[in-house]
Amino acid sequence: MERGLLLPGSPLLEVNNLRVEFTTDRSKILAVDGVDISLERGKTLGLVGESGCGKSVTALAVMGLLPRHASISGEVIFKDRNLLKLRRGEIVKIRGNQISMIFQEPMTSLNPVFNIEYQLAEVFKLHRGKSGKEVRSEIVDLLRTVGIPNPERRMKDYPHQLSGGMRQRVMIAMAMACEPDILIADEPTTALDVTIQAQILELMKELQRIHDTGLLMITHDLGVIAQVAENVAVMYAGHIMEYSGVRDIFSDPLHPYTRGLLNTIPRISKKRTRLEEIKGTVPHMSNVPPGCRFHERCSERLARCSEETPPLSNVNGRTVRCWLYK
Amino acid sequence: MALYKYFIKRLALTLPTLIGVSIIVFLLIHMIPGDPVDIMLGDRVTDASRLALEERLGLNQPLHIQYWNWFSNAVKGDFGISIRSNQPVIEEIMSRLPATVELTVVALFIAVVFGIIFGVSAARYRNTTIDYSMIGFSLLGVSIPIFWLGMMLIFFFSVILGWLPVSGRLAMGIAIPQVTGLYLVDALFAGNISYFWDALKHLALPAFSLATVSLALIVRVTRSSMLDVLSEDYIRTARAKGVRENKVVFTHALKNAMIPVVTVIGLQLAKLMGGAILTETVFSWPGIGRLLVTAISVRDYPVVQGVVFFVAFAFIAINIVVDLFYAYLDPRIRYE
Ligand SMILES: Nc1ncnc2c1ncn2[C@@H]1O[C@H](COP(=O)(O)OP(=O)(O)OP(=O)(O)O)[C@@H](O)[C@H]1O
Ligand code: SF4
Ligand SMILES: [Mg+2]
Numbered sequence: 001m002e003r004g005l006l007l008p009g010s011p012l013l014e015v016n017n018l019r020v021e022f023t024t025d026r027s028k029i030l031a032v033d034g035v036d037i038s039l040e041r042g043k044t045l046g047l048v049g050e051s052g053c054g055k056s057v058t059a060l061a062v063m064g065l066l067p068r069h070a071s072i073s074g075e076v077i078f079k080d081r082n083l084l085k086l087r088r089g090e091i092v093k094i095r096g097n098q099i100s101m102i103f104q105e106p107m108t109s110l111n112p113v114f115n116i117e118y119q120l121a122e123v124f125k126l127h128r129g130k131s132g133k134e135v136r137s138e139i140v141d142l143l144r145t146v147g148i149p150n151p152e153r154r155m156k157d158y159p160h161q162l163s164g165g166m167r168q169r170v171m172i173a174m175a176m177a178c179e180p181d182i183l184i185a186d187e188p189t190t191a192l193d194v195t196i197q198a199q200i201l202e203l204m205k206e207l208q209r210i211h212d213t214g215l216l217m218i219t220h221d222l223g224v225i226a227q228v229a230e231n232v233a234v235m236y237a238g239h240i241m242e243y244s245g246v247r248d249i250f251s252d253p254l255h256p257y258t259r260g261l262l263n264t265i266p267r268i269s270k271k272r273t274r275l276e277e278i279k280g281t282v283p284h285m286s287n288v289p290p291g292c293r294f295h296e297r298c299s300e301r302l303a304r305c306s307e308e309t310p311p312l313s314n315v316n317g318r319t320v321r322c323w324l325y326k
Numbered sequence: 327m328a329l330y331k332y333f334i335k336r337l338a339l340t341l342p343t344l345i346g347v348s349i350i351v352f353l354l355i356h357m358i359p360g361d362p363v364d365i366m367l368g369d370r371v372t373d374a375s376r377l378a379l380e381e382r383l384g385l386n387q388p389l390h391i392q393y394w395n396w397f398s399n400a401v402k403g404d405f406g407i408s409i410r411s412n413q414p415v416i417e418e419i420m421s422r423l424p425a426t427v428e429l430t431v432v433a434l435f436i437a438v439v440f441g442i443i444f445g446v447s448a449a450r451y452r453n454t455t456i457d458y459s460m461i462g463f464s465l466l467g468v469s470i471p472i473f474w475l476g477m478m479l480i481f482f483f484s485v486i487l488g489w490l491p492v493s494g495r496l497a498m499g500i501a502i503p504q505v506t507g508l509y510l511v512d513a514l515f516a517g518n519i520s521y522f523w524d525a526l527k528h529l530a531l532p533a534f535s536l537a538t539v540s541l542a543l544i545v546r547v548t549r550s551s552m553l554d555v556l557s558e559d560y561i562r563t564a565r566a567k568g569v570r571e572n573k574v575v576f577t578h579a580l581k582n583a584m585i586p587v588v589t590v591i592g593l594q595l596a597k598l599m600g601g602a603i604l605t606e607t608v609f610s611w612p613g614i615g616r617l618l619v620t621a622i623s624v625r626d627y628p629v630v631q632g633v634v635f636f637v638a639f640a641f642i643a644i645n646i647v648v649d650l651f652y653a654y655l656d657p658r659i660r661y662e
Contacts, residue, residue, distance in 0.1 A: 063566060065562060065565055065566060088570075088571070089570075092568045092569070092570050093568065094568070095565070095566055095567065095568040096566060096567035096568035096569075097568055100566070101566045103559060103562065103563065103566075105559050108558065108559040108560060109559045109560055109562075109563045110560055110563065111560040111563070111564065111578055111582070112560070112582065112656075112657070112658065113581045113582055113655060113656060113657060114578075114581075115657070122567065122569065123567055123568075126567065126568050126569065127568060158657040158658070160657070160658050171563070174563075174567065
């Protein structure tokens with residue numbers, strides 16, 4: 001119904017100038033600083049960067065799931081509404097219904113004291129007003145779709161009776177139960193074995209294709225990005241550093257940080273024996289470095305880099321934040 | 327594994343404990359320094375009464391036979407005859423049991439219900455005035471001696487304000503028809519609200535004194551357990567599903583947070599039983615605790631044995647119930 005109203009190509013979700021700062025006893029942590037991203041129906045945006053650069057915080061801000069000590073500004077536009085301005089009673093109707101999220105830790109993301117059926121039924125109850133026996137067959141179907149064998153029996157199981165891969169399938173089932181417009185996946189495969197990883201990614205792509213879901217895939221693994229994403233946003237220390245199509249990112253990375261990340265993935269063709277690491281670590285955001293946030297680790301640093309912060313700018317139709325392209 | 331199988335397993339594990347307890351209680355009478363018969367009879371000792379008592383207690387038989395006789399009678403509820411009143415010990419216990427049960431159950435109810443409500447609110451409204459006042463209350467509560475608290479409550483509410491009675495279970499001249507011996511329940515059976523009210527007024531101070539320490543502890547444990555649970559990943563999942571905050575707290579979090587709380591409640595029951603002795607003494611509450619204190623002071627050993635064994639037995643039974651509840655809450659125990 002509402003889907004038809006959206007113009008083709010117009011973004012499903014738009015995050016504009018998002019800024020998140022945590023105030024703790026001792027310090028202020030600027031976790032996200034002016035992030036712009038947008039997500040289209042049926043398309044996947046990869047959000048990539050090292051640990052601690054603000055990926056999860058960005059996602060949680062979209063979901064309205066940040067703790068109270070976070071101060072948030074900017075806008076998150078979904079279906080003409082700014083989610084950051086919604087009252088609690090309204091955002092809970094969107095969560096798990098139109099926008100869903102799955103998390104990195106399948107072992108701890110399901111409630112240990114409720115069985116799988118209860119945890120899935122809850123979603124239907126919350127958003128479809130259905131309960132009990134009405135949804136049993138839907139749950140069975142759903143579990144079958146995500147590849148859980150013997151769903152009639154398995155749904156009586158408690159989380160501790162399932163393997164990590166199975167639990168992540170249950171999480172996916174839960175997230176997709178209401179056929180959301182948007183699925184945010186925060187490192188959904190990081191904790192899993194390589195073979196299971198591939199299966200889970202395959203499953204997510206399949207469900208995305210069926211339901212035409214917009215997918216925000218958060219990862220620090222460019223291999224995952226290569227498999228699923230059309231567009232990529234490279235994030236570093238709360239900033240978007242580079243934002244472009246997945247082909248460009250891999251064939252012609254502009255930002256030195258992107259190049260650094262690419263050097264960390266093994267490539268058979270180049271016969272590298274040792275992977276290169278990016279030297280140094282992500283700066284802690286209680287103490288934001290002046291100038292370009294990456295300058296302490298950048299091998300192509302210019303004089304101005306440690307003083308002036310480069311803006312995100314357009315370079316031949318691509319978006320990058322670096323003084324090399326000015 | 328189904329809950330009932332767990333129950334049976336748990337029951338079997340109880341048997342050794344029960345036997346151990348019974349041996350200790352049995353030996354109680356033999357641990358009296360000197361000759362138990364002399365001590366129990368005091369000045370009243372004559373040769374005839376000596377023999378009679380020895381006979382009655384079976385002290386002239388070998389120890390293991392004595393134990394067996396005592397144990398096989400005890401499990402049937404026969405603890406012998408009170409030296410002081412010449413009544414069967416079990417009758418003495420049974421006539422005072424309802425008073426103690428009523429007191430402990432109401433105290434436990436207060437401690438558990440308010441303990442959980444306060445603890446959950448403190449966690450939910452962390453670092454607010456609500457939280458700080460709960461922390462303050464629980465710090466105070468755990469360190470107050472029951473004896474002193476009881477006295478202060480009597481002084482304030484009974485002596486100064488005159489709102490509540492000083493002691494006993496009912497006002498003079500009131501007699502509630504006995505059905506269960508629990509006056510609150512019996513008053514309701516009798517359909518007499520003013521009796522109910524009277525019984526409640528008598529119960530208020532002793533129950534509150536008895537509850538305070540446990541209440542404070544339950545608040546503390548609930549709060550910290552809730553705070554742990556609320557930062558768990560599955561709580562974030564629940565929120566991401568669109569569950570409203572109240573339901574997140576009271577369903578998703580509370581059921582998990584209750585697991586350590588139930589352990590503490592189980593432990594508190596032992597404390598409540600001990601506390602009941604003090605409380606009954608302060609408020610002249612005619613329960614088992616007072617029976618025990620009196621029996622000790624007049625060296626009525628069959629009664630002492632009977633009460634101690636009975637309480638130990640009750641304690642074991644309660645522990646089983648607590649464990650069952652535990653297994654109900656946590657599927658990981660059930661399926662072990
Ligand atoms: N609740 C919070 N309170 C205070 N600081 C926080 C909180 N959550 C995140 N941060 C801080 O915000 C920064 C960004 O964290 P975020 O979790 O978004 O990183 P990430 O990119 O998802 O990394 P990872 O790959 O490790 O998941 C970090 O410095 C982190 O310490
Ligand atoms: S702005 Fe300077 S320091 Fe930053 S990435 Fe570009 S060259 Fe490196
Ligand atoms: Mg993260």
